[in-house]
Amino acid sequence: MSAVSPLRLAQGEQLLTGWGRTAPSLATVHCPASVGDVEQAVAEAGGRGILARGLGRSYGDAAQSGGATVLDLKGLGSIELDAAAATVTAGAGASLDDILKQIVPAGFFVPVTPGTRMITVGGAIAADVHGKNHHLEGSFGSHVQRLGIVDGQGHRRELAPAGDAEVRESFWATVGGMGLTGIMTDATFDVIPITSSLISVDTERAVDLDDVMESMIANDDRYRYSVAWIDSMHPSGRGVITRGDHAPSDQLPAEDRQSALAYDPKVLATAPAFVPGGLLNKLTVRAFNEAWFRKAPKRREAELQPIAEFFHPLDFVQEWNRVYGPGGFVQYQFVVPDSASEIVGKALRKLRKVGAPSFLTVLKRFGPANAGPLSFPQPGWTLAADVPASVPGLGQALDQLDELVAGAGGRLYLAKDSRQSPDMLARTYPRLAEWQAIRDRMDPKGLFTSDLARRLSL
Amino acid sequence: MNDALGEPQSVLVLGGTSEIALETVMALPRNRIRRVVLAGRPSTARDEAVAALTSAGILGVTAVDFDARNTTDHAAFVNEIFDAGDIDVTLLAFGILGNQDEAEADADLAVDIATTNYTGAVSVGLRVAQRLKKQGHGSLVVFSSVAGDRARRSNFIYGSTKAGLDAFAQGLGDALHGSGAHVLVVRPGMVRTKMSAGLKEAPMTTDANVVAAIVVGALRKGKETVYAPGPLRYVMAGLKSLPRPIFRKLPS
Numbered sequence: 001m002s003a004v005s006p007l008r009l010a011q012g013e014q015l016l017t018g019w020g021r022t023a024p025s026l027a028t029v030h031c032p033a034s035v036g037d038v039e040q041a042v043a044e045a046g047g048r049g050i051l052a053r054g055l056g057r058s059y060g061d062a063a064q065s066g067g068a069t070v071l072d073l074k075g076l077g078s079i080e081l082d083a084a085a086a087t088v089t090a091g092a093g094a095s096l097d098d099i100l101k102q103i104v105p106a107g108f109f110v111p112v113t114p115g116t117r118m119i120t121v122g123g124a125i126a127a128d129v130h131g132k133n134h135h136l137e138g139s140f141g142s143h144v145q146r147l148g149i150v151d152g153q154g155h156r157r158e159l160a161p162a163g164d165a166e167v168r169e170s171f172w173a174t175v176g177g178m179g180l181t182g183i184m185t186d187a188t189f190d191v192i193p194i195t196s197s198l199i200s201v202d203t204e205r206a207v208d209l210d211d212v213m214e215s216m217i218a219n220d221d222r223y224r225y226s227v228a229w230i231d232s233m234h235p236s237g238r239g240v241i242t243r244g245d246h247a248p249s250d251q252l253p254a255e256d257r258q259s260a261l262a263y264d265p266k267v268l269a270t271a272p273a274f275v276p277g278g279l280l281n282k283l284t285v286r287a288f289n290e291a292w293f294r295k296a297p298k299r300r301e302a303e304l305q306p307i308a309e310f311f312h313p314l315d316f317v318q319e320w321n322r323v324y325g326p327g328g329f330v331q332y333q334f335v336v337p338d339s340a341s342e343i344v345g346k347a348l349r350k351l352r353k354v355g356a357p358s359f360l361t362v363l364k365r366f367g368p369a370n371a372g373p374l375s376f377p378q379p380g381w382t383l384a385a386d387v388p389a390s391v392p393g394l395g396q397a398l399d400q401l402d403e404l405v406a407g408a409g410g411r412l413y414l415a416k417d418s419r420q421s422p423d424m425l426a427r428t429y430p431r432l433a434e435w436q437a438i439r440d441r442m443d444p445k446g447l448f449t450s451d452l453a454r455r456l457s458l
Numbered sequence: 459m460n461d462a463l464g465e466p467q468s469v470l471v472l473g474g475t476s477e478i479a480l481e482t483v484m485a486l487p488r489n490r491i492r493r494v495v496l497a498g499r500p501s502t503a504r505d506e507a508v509a510a511l512t513s514a515g516i517l518g519v520t521a522v523d524f525d526a527r528n529t530t531d532h533a534a535f536v537n538e539i540f541d542a543g544d545i546d547v548t549l550l551a552f553g554i555l556g557n558q559d560e561a562e563a564d565a566d567l568a569v570d571i572a573t574t575n576y577t578g579a580v581s582v583g584l585r586v587a588q589r590l591k592k593q594g595h596g597s598l599v600v601f602s603s604v605a606g607d608r609a610r611r612s613n614f615i616y617g618s619t620k621a622g623l624d625a626f627a628q629g630l631g632d633a634l635h636g637s638g639a640h641v642l643v644v645r646p647g648m649v650r651t652k653m654s655a656g657l658k659e660a661p662m663t664t665d666a667n668v669v670a671a672i673v674v675g676a677l678r679k680g681k682e683t684v685y686a687p688g689p690l691r692y693v694m695a696g697l698k699s700l701p702r703p704i705f706r707k708l709p710s
Contacts, residue, residue, distance in 0.1 A: 007630075
């Protein structure tokens with residue numbers, strides 16, 4: 001008889017991290033090919049539980065679960081466009097990238113896209129992702145008509161925002177529920193008609209943070225899409241606001257109208273497999289930010305940009321997260337109500353003071369929240385900044401920022417979080433207990449868990 | 459779960475009255491710590507350790523009974539601790555120095571040192587390692603000693619147990635490589651603690667809080683072996699390469 005040591009890696013065991021490449025943990029990864037496979041995996045889940053993982057773009061520990069079974073749902077990647085109803089029904093593992101390739105040439109666009117299209121439908125719903133149109137059109141979950149989910153009993157069921165209370169509550173607990181209510185299998189969501197694949201973009205340079213914020217308050221409502229990039233290294237908090245909408249085909253030059261819906265997003269480069277730490281430091285980021293600010297025109301209107309350039313500039317470099325080096329990075333994203341807009345400036349000053357170089361600093365105005373108890377967006381300002389995890393004193397600085405954010409009635413985005421405390425979460429998501437009660441009903445045995453859930457006692 | 463900035467939430471100390479281990483707990487980033495288990499034999503020293511950490515503002519400090527020599531109890535002990543929740547950092551810090559002359563005269567005393575320092579550590583260390591592998595993350599810090607780098611006439615019984623422990627811990631670290639779990643081997647020189655009280659101070663003798671700071675820095679960087687103080691690495695490299703006739707003649 002030969003024994004196999006429990007210390008050896010078993011079949012399918014893999015180290016997983018989020019996009020920030022911090023705090024890895026080992027899980028057994030399965031790739032189910034059908035809903036039946038998912039049901040079976042849930043039925044056979046061990047004591048460490050089970051979790052779905054999409055394309056791993058959550059920055060922290062949302063899509064990993066040490067010792068657990070992790071389901072990679074790329075096998076559930078079907079995409080069906082119903083042009084008459086203007087909806088797409090897609091497998092939970094289908095990526096927005098694949099969906100766009102299929103629906104843009106047919107004259108449709110996704111209702112919401114975050115800064116990367118390398119996310120899955122399941123992930124978009126679980127994190128209730130938002131995009132540049134949140135101020136007018138809300139987050140992804142607000143456009144979902146129905147979804148299929150395998151619950152904690154191992155049964156697939158249908159959820160929708162309408163219908164009886166139990167179905168409705170389960171639906172909204174799943175929207176923004178970070179994958180902790182079950183394994184989503186598929187969903188149907190609205191798509192919007194477009195007549196060209198180009199975005200008509202207005203660009204505006206703002207000399208300081210007040211200028212950025214005033215302009216966004218005054219003019220955002222005139223645009224479907226709006227976001228500001230902030231020069232986090234510059235004491236003024238200057239920035240570049242880009243706003244736009246899908247260009248109607250008649251705005252294109254006559255010779256381009258034939259191919260108005262052509263869509264060919266390219267990946268220009270892949271970051272090298274190993275990048276030493278420290279490449280992104282105060283000097284390099286300051287230089288980058290200076291160039292980025294100067295590159296933008298003082299004011300330019302109705303410039304036609306391809307979808308990828310406007311929505312997904314980071315997707316041009318595959319695996320760009322490697323540029324932060326082996327230490328990884330964190331992204332700090334919070335929302336505060338309009339009444340606490342001064343927190344944005346305070347946060348930028350604090351990050352600058354601790355010497356945290358961030359080149360991906362983005363400011364956006366949110367519109368109304370949806371019914372998801374754990375959904376992140378609420379009306380006000382959201383700021384996101386990337387910071388290398390190795391910056392000394394970062395933990396303390398971010399804890400102090402947490403205090404400011406919580407005190408102002410704001411909160412952090414769970415899809416980005418990798419370090420807040422359980423107390424901070426409980427304090428800033430007032431509907432946490434309500435969500436937990438619904439989750440417990442859907443998953444009475446506590447099968448669905450993640451490192452994030454364990455870290456935050458969700 | 460350790461967070462992205464390396465802040466642990468839970469700590470297990472095997473040898474819950476070890477001064478170096480307690481200093482290490484004090485030096486760990488503590489903003490996220492919610493559970494500290496001090497495992498050791500019941501004693502006033504253990505009670506005082508709980509009180510000291512608690513009064514330093516560390517949350518969730520408790521004591522549990524643990525005897526390194528009772529290896530038959532180790533499986534149940536480790537399971538009970540880990541079943542109550544993941545452990546992010548485990549400090550394997552128990553050990554006895556013994557008296558070399560007495561142990562040479564009474565082999566039972568030598569066996570006692572070996573049982574505690576080596577056999578007990580293998581027993582509980584392996585069981586902790588199994589649970590770390592199972593939870594898919596976590597660090598095991600094993601307190602070895604420079605005494606294990608090369609056995610000396612003056613303390614080779616203690617030294618041999620640390621040599622064995624050190625080799626075991628290195629192998630365990632290799633076994634767990636790529637599993638999300640990680641083993642850090644710490645080789646302190648002489649440290650001013652109650653264990654070394656009354657002994658003549660060797661060169662480069664240091665304090666427990668200095669060792670603790672080195673351990674915490676090494677954990678943060680994911681190191682596998684660290685000397686305390688750091689330059690001992692080079693001293694020991696030199697000593698290890700000395701021919702035995704010369705090594706024997708070194709002052710003890």
